[in-house]
Amino acid sequence: MLNARTAADPHAWLRRQARWSPWEVVFWLATIIPFYFFPTYLTLASQVAVTALFAISVDLVLGYAGIITLGHAMFFGLGAYFAGLLTKTGWGEPLSGLVLAGLFAALIGFLVSFIIVRVQHLALLMITLGLGLLTAELANSLGWLTGGTDGLQGVDVWPIFSRFEFDLWGYTAYAYALIVLFIGVVASQRIVHSSFGLSLRGVRENLTRMPAIGSPYRRHLQIAYTISAGLAGIAGAVLTQTTETVSLDSLSFQRSADVVVMLILGGTGRLYGAILGAAIFMIARDQLSGMNPQYWYFWIGVLLMVVVLVVPNGILGGLSRLVRGRGT
Amino acid sequence: MIGNLAIVLFDGLAFGMLLFVLSVGLSVTLGLMNFVNLAHGAFAMLGGYATVVATRELGLPFLWSLPVAFIVAALVSVAFERTLFRRLYRAGELNQVLFTIGLVFVAAASAAYVFGTAQQPIELPEFLRGVTEFAGFRFGSYRIFLIVVALVITGLLVLGLEYTRFGAQVRAAVDNQRAAQGLGIDVDSVFAMTFALGSGLAGLGGALAIEMVGLDPSFGFHYLVYMMIVVSVGGLGSIAGSFVAASLLGVADVAGKYFVPELGAFMIYLVMVVILFMRPQGLIGKR
Numbered sequence: 223m224l225n226a227r228t229a230a231d232p233h234a235w236l237r238r239q240a241r242w243s244p245w246e247v248v249f250w251l252a253t254i255i256p257f258y259f260f261p262t263y264l265t266l267a268s269q270v271a272v273t274a275l276f277a278i279s280v281d282l283v284l285g286y287a288g289i290i291t292l293g294h295a296m297f298f299g300l301g302a303y304f305a306g307l308l309t310k311t312g313w314g315e316p317l318s319g320l321v322l323a324g325l326f327a328a329l330i331g332f333l334v335s336f337i338i339v340r341v342q343h344l345a346l347l348m349i350t351l352g353l354g355l356l357t358a359e360l361a362n363s364l365g366w367l368t369g370g371t372d373g374l375q376g377v378d379v380w381p382i383f384s385r386f387e388f389d390l391w392g393y394t395a396y397a398y399a400l401i402v403l404f405i406g407v408v409a410s411q412r413i414v415h416s417s418f419g420l421s422l423r424g425v426r427e428n429l430t431r432m433p434a435i436g437s438p439y440r441r442h443l444q445i446a447y448t449i450s451a452g453l454a455g456i457a458g459a460v461l462t463q464t465t466e467t468v469s470l471d472s473l474s475f476q477r478s479a480d481v482v483v484m485l486i487l488g489g490t491g492r493l494y495g496a497i498l499g500a501a502i503f504m505i506a507r508d509q510l511s512g513m514n515p516q517y518w519y520f521w522i523g524v525l526l527m528v529v530v531l532v533v534p535n536g537i538l539g540g541l542s543r544l545v546r547g548r549g550t
Numbered sequence: 551m552i553g554n555l556a557i558v559l560f561d562g563l564a565f566g567m568l569l570f571v572l573s574v575g576l577s578v579t580l581g582l583m584n585f586v587n588l589a590h591g592a593f594a595m596l597g598g599y600a601t602v603v604a605t606r607e608l609g610l611p612f613l614w615s616l617p618v619a620f621i622v623a624a625l626v627s628v629a630f631e632r633t634l635f636r637r638l639y640r641a642g643e644l645n646q647v648l649f650t651i652g653l654v655f656v657a658a659a660s661a662a663y664v665f666g667t668a669q670q671p672i673e674l675p676e677f678l679r680g681v682t683e684f685a686g687f688r689f690g691s692y693r694i695f696l697i698v699v700a701l702v703i704t705g706l707l708v709l710g711l712e713y714t715r716f717g718a719q720v721r722a723a724v725d726n727q728r729a730a731q732g733l734g735i736d737v738d739s740v741f742a743m744t745f746a747l748g749s750g751l752a753g754l755g756g757a758l759a760i761e762m763v764g765l766d767p768s769f770g771f772h773y774l775v776y777m778m779i780v781v782s783v784g785g786l787g788s789i790a791g792s793f794v795a796a797s798l799l800g801v802a803d804v805a806g807k808y809f810v811p812e813l814g815a816f817m818i819y820l821v822m823v824v825i826l827f828m829r830p831q832g833l834i835g836k837r
Binding site: 337482483519 | 580586634637638641643644645647648649651652653654655656657658659660662663775778779781782786812813815816819820822823826827830831832
């Protein structure tokens with residue numbers, strides 16, 4: 223991808239990469255459609271937005287930095303519980319709650335990152351999985367704090383700017399989730415299209431060469447992991463604030479696994495792949511929810527196997543190869 | 551107190567032996583090809599259901615249904631290996647994980663479709679039921695049987711690996727695949743054989759597990775976590791490592807549930823994370 227011409231002026235190349243394409247503008251305009259045409263689906267739409275933000279946070283570590291994680295729901299759930307517990311202390315202001323929840327998840331992510339950067343392969347897989355399961359078990363056994371299997375009850379979120387109440391139909395919820403998602407995407411784009419983002423991809427592509435060219439790859443991975451944890455925490459906090467409840471499900475392995483499935487569906491290492499995967503997954507699940515969940519997983523399983531065998535770069539990856547193949 | 555301790559140790563050891571039979575195949579195949587096969591649990595489940603069908607529909611006695619479980623799981627797994635898995639040996643870990651987890655999803659859904667979501671009961675022969683008195687303690691007969699079977703399997707594996715030509719080829723391929731290939735060892739077919747053996751053992755484990763932990767469509771998922779803990783803690787490609795790790799895990803699990811039930815599985819995960827952080831290659835692993 224990097225040829226001689228682009229190498230001559232890396233800053234221009236980075237700027238070109240970061241430029242908004244018409245597709246993106248169309249995409250963001252399309253996100254407004256549910257307000258007018260599918261108002262009954264606004265609750266689902268806000269959940270898609272939350273999940274998409276979570277998927278993007280995973281894409282940062284998995285797609286860009288190449289850290290395979292099977293336990294990222296840990297940060298999502300920590301953010302969700304933090305936001306919920308904060309309102310129970312009497313402070314229900316959503317925006318500050320969002321920021322604090324993100325910071326809390328990022329702090330835990332920073333601590334965990336010291337472990338994460340020291341292991342690879344199977345051990346990494348198992349440690350992320352183990353930490354995720356561990357957090358879920360902890361939340362389950364701390365019933366006095368988290369409400370255990372009943373979930374956290376009595377979350378009371380104040381209106382945004384003391385004006386926009388979270389209504390029953392989900393207008394505020396979707397608008398809020400959408401704006402947070404948009405900010406998250408813009409921030410993530412800044413990150414992945416910076417020299418820092420490039421060095422992350424360098425680690426993903428060749429772990430031994432990065433230290434050889436003097437790149438402090440462990441520090442880079444730690445920063446990426448911390449940012450990703452914070453973003454996942456924010457996604458969890460949005461879910462808490464829009465639904466006014468937190469359940470153990472937010473920490474479950476199922477959520478960690480589902481988000482990786484979404485990423486693979488949409489295509490890793492491209493932020494819009496995360497959004498596309500989340501949207502397809504959530505909408506399909508909603509439409510098929512009448513079905514026994516066991517059978518729903520049958521089709522998810524088949525889809526996964528087909529994607530891995532046929533389009534290993536996900537739907538967006540396959541599409542962009544088609545487009546590029548036609549161009550040349 | 552001493553009595554409780556002895557019973558916990560014994561039950562834990564029996565559970566650990568079950569985990570060992572379930573996961574030793576995964577350990578060896580992972581060591582051989584670095585193929586992260588999360589579908590191993592699905593093959594174990596297949597063995598369990600094969601035993602259920604063999605005893606209930608075909609009227610085979612329980613002991614005879616065990617080899618059936620082994621053979622069915624081995625045959626089905628090698629069919630998958632030859633047609634699908636082998637395409638993924640060069641793919642990244644993530645793709646392997648996703649593909650095989652997709653297979654687990656499909657297996658769980660199919661099992662629910664064919665057998666329903668209820669636990670499957672099984673008819674045991676008379677001598678495996680009840681308890682056996684020994685030195686004043688009362689041990690479950692089935693657990694004694696389980697420990698004996700696992701020890702026999704361990705013995706056979708160790709002997710087979712140390713003293714047969716095939717075992718030498720497996721060891722060579724685990725140690726250095728390319729050098730083994732260069733010496734004229736057909737690593738590909740060695741791997742297929744090992745894969746069939748390992749999955750067959752998983753199927754046997756699944757059959758043995760029914761009486762102890764039950765069998766339902768979530769089996770493949772639920773015990774996958776335990777298997778992966780055994781493999782990663784024990785170290786890839788190490789039978790001794792798997793044995794030690796499975797015993798530790800079994801005893802820790804039973805003791806944790808017995809003495810501090812409110813913590814649930816928390817301790818297990820904590821111990822695993824700590825061990826893997828200190829020794830990413832596992833307790834006895836080389837890589």
